[in-house]
Amino acid sequence: MSTPAVELRHVWFSYGGPVVLEDVSLTVRDGEFLGVVGPNAGGKSTLLKVMLGLLRPQRGEVRVLGRAPVAARRAVGYVPQHLRFPPDFPISVQETVLTGRLGRTRLIGPYTRRDRDIARRVMAEMEVADLAARQLGTLSGGQLQRVLVARALACEPRLLILDEPTANIDMRVETEIFELLRQLNRRMTIIVVSHDIAFISAYVGRVACLNRTLAVHDTAHIDGPLIDALYGSHVHAVEHEHP
Amino acid sequence: MSAFLHALGQYPFLQHALLGGLLASVGCGVVGSYVVVRRIGFLAGGVAHSVLGGMGAALYYGGDPLLGALAAAVLAALAIGLVARYWREQVDTLIAAIWAVGMAVGILFISRTPGYDTELMSYLFGNILMVTPGELWLMAALDGVLLGIVALYYKALLAVIFDEEFATLRNLPVTALFLLLLLMVALTVVLLIQVVGLILVIALLTLPAAIAGHYTHTLRHMMLGATALGMLFTSSGLALSYGPDLPSGATIIVVAGLAYLASALISRALRQWRARRVAVER
Numbered sequence: 144m145s146t147p148a149v150e151l152r153h154v155w156f157s158y159g160g161p162v163v164l165e166d167v168s169l170t171v172r173d174g175e176f177l178g179v180v181g182p183n184a185g186g187k188s189t190l191l192k193v194m195l196g197l198l199r200p201q202r203g204e205v206r207v208l209g210r211a212p213v214a215a216r217r218a219v220g221y222v223p224q225h226l227r228f229p230p231d232f233p234i235s236v237q238e239t240v241l242t243g244r245l246g247r248t249r250l251i252g253p254y255t256r257r258d259r260d261i262a263r264r265v266m267a268e269m270e271v272a273d274l275a276a277r278q279l280g281t282l283s284g285g286q287l288q289r290v291l292v293a294r295a296l297a298c299e300p301r302l303l304i305l306d307e308p309t310a311n312i313d314m315r316v317e318t319e320i321f322e323l324l325r326q327l328n329r330r331m332t333i334i335v336v337s338h339d340i341a342f343i344s345a346y347v348g349r350v351a352c353l354n355r356t357l358a359v360h361d362t363a364h365i366d367g368p369l370i371d372a373l374y375g376s377h378v379h380a381v382e383h384e385h386p
Numbered sequence: 387m388s389a390f391l392h393a394l395g396q397y398p399f400l401q402h403a404l405l406g407g408l409l410a411s412v413g414c415g416v417v418g419s420y421v422v423v424r425r426i427g428f429l430a431g432g433v434a435h436s437v438l439g440g441m442g443a444a445l446y447y448g449g450d451p452l453l454g455a456l457a458a459a460v461l462a463a464l465a466i467g468l469v470a471r472y473w474r475e476q477v478d479t480l481i482a483a484i485w486a487v488g489m490a491v492g493i494l495f496i497s498r499t500p501g502y503d504t505e506l507m508s509y510l511f512g513n514i515l516m517v518t519p520g521e522l523w524l525m526a527a528l529d530g531v532l533l534g535i536v537a538l539y540y541k542a543l544l545a546v547i548f549d550e551e552f553a554t555l556r557n558l559p560v561t562a563l564f565l566l567l568l569l570m571v572a573l574t575v576v577l578l579i580q581v582v583g584l585i586l587v588i589a590l591l592t593l594p595a596a597i598a599g600h601y602t603h604t605l606r607h608m609m610l611g612a613t614a615l616g617m618l619f620t621s622s623g624l625a626l627s628y629g630p631d632l633p634s635g636a637t638i639i640v641v642a643g644l645a646y647l648a649s650a651l652i653s654r655a656l657r658q659w660r661a662r663r664v665a666v667e668r
Contacts, residue, residue, distance in 0.1 A: 195555060197554070197555070216555055216556070216557055219555070223551065223552070228548060228549070229425075231599060232423065233419075233599065233605045233607070234544065234548055234605065238604065242541070242544070242545040242548065242553070242556070245545055245557075245558055246555075246556035246557045246558065250539075250542055251538045252538060253540070253541065278604075294552070298556070
């Protein structure tokens with residue numbers, strides 16, 4: 144029996160106003176592909192930030208890869224929802240991916256040959272190798288998301304956490320990215336937040352439904368009434384809230 | 387122009403001035419690139435202006451004004467950096483306060499120090515023609531420190547200014563690196579005060595880097611381009627001001643400002659021209 148990738152026990156969190164996470168308990172098994180769904184402001188990003196150690200819950204316990212979240216960070220890759228940066232920011236695709244090596248490589252001096260080899264390998268894996276010299280701000284939305292996944296893979300993670308990786312890209316690219324994630328899942332645990340429960344059900348093994356409280360379902364058991372109960376209305380109304 | 391070149395061969399003070407401009411350009415190119423990319427121009431302006439407090443105090447107590455400036459710049463940078471980190475809502479107000487109060491303290495000290503009114507003008511607007519060999523050595527040393535820091539921390543600083551959250555998740559010492567960046571700004575301000583004065587520092591810290599940014603795609607190239615442009619502006623400003631006996635600092639800034647305006651228009655036109663060409667080819 145291996146250590147769970149993530150274990151939350153009775154976690155409560157609030158930013159100071161209303162409760163965002165209420166008594167959330169969740170065990171993510173090693174090697175699992177877990178989807179997290181729920182309405183906007185339902186606490187999905189907050190849940191990820193608790194797992195990453197960026198936020199500390201007021202009550203409850205969090206263990207990631209058997210350790211405290213901050214101590215586990217080195218082995219966790221993270222893909223943010225919206226990376227905001229000025230389009231003229233002077234950084235290339237390769238330099239962006241290389242930043243994933245930080246924390247694994249020396250702090251002082253340039254990147255090592257090994258860092259560059261790993262960056263090259265993960266860029267090839269995410270099919271962005273031919274973009275290596277491009278300025279990051281010139282990429283399309285789909286290309287950018289692939290680069291950000293490559294950056295997370297450069298961390299050599301055992302756990303990969305993605306926050307709505309396909310929120311701003313079209314269906315075809317979304318399918319391509321999830322096919323790549325399916326392959327990655329053979330060697331690492333993946334947690335992916337999405338607003339599109341119907342789409343991710345085809346890929347993930349279990350779905351955690353989060354709307355302040357959390358309930359986990361096997362994807363085989365997801366049906367209309369469950370979705371309606373989660374979102375409190377018809378699911379299409381929720382999809383359209385995303386700009 | 388030929389009169390300037392002739393004089394340059396003749397007068398050591400002019401050679402020192404030219405060398406001072408070249409030395410200052412290294413700092414302004416390297417650190418200016420960070421200032422432009424991280425968009426901390428206002429913050430750098432606060433550091434630059436508040437150093438008058440340190441210079442005034444040094445004058446009053448009989449110390450070296452440039453060392454007073456160095457101390458004040460470092461203090462102001464750390465204060466602003468810590469506020470920007472831990473008290474974000476108030477950062478604008480606090481930078482403005484440090485900016486103005488620093489200057490006010492400087493004026494008070496200088497008003498109590500007899501016979502230094504002319505020096506006040508040279509602190510505010512620079513006097514590169516008065517630069518001494520000792521100050522040139524100090525400038526070279528500051529350049530050495532700045533280049534050393536960038537050589538050691540280039541990749542970590544780039545990661546922090548690009549995506550602070552991700553840098554935090556990679557366990558980088560994000561706050562320490564941000565403060566290091568502000569310390570570099572403080573050193574550069576002191577470097578540039580001799581050349582253009584503390585009021586005009588902010589232009590030399592941003593304009594060359596901003597122009598370089600129009601044509602480069604990596605931070606490294608931006609730094610190189612900004613350094614070269616800084617050297618061009620300080621040298622040509624000095625040469626242009628020499629004949630008609632204009633204030634050199636102000637001339638340098640006007641040259642840089644005009645170049646920035648031209649570059650902004652040119653790079654815009656270039657972008658539109660490229661976009662049109664792509665559309666026609668389709």
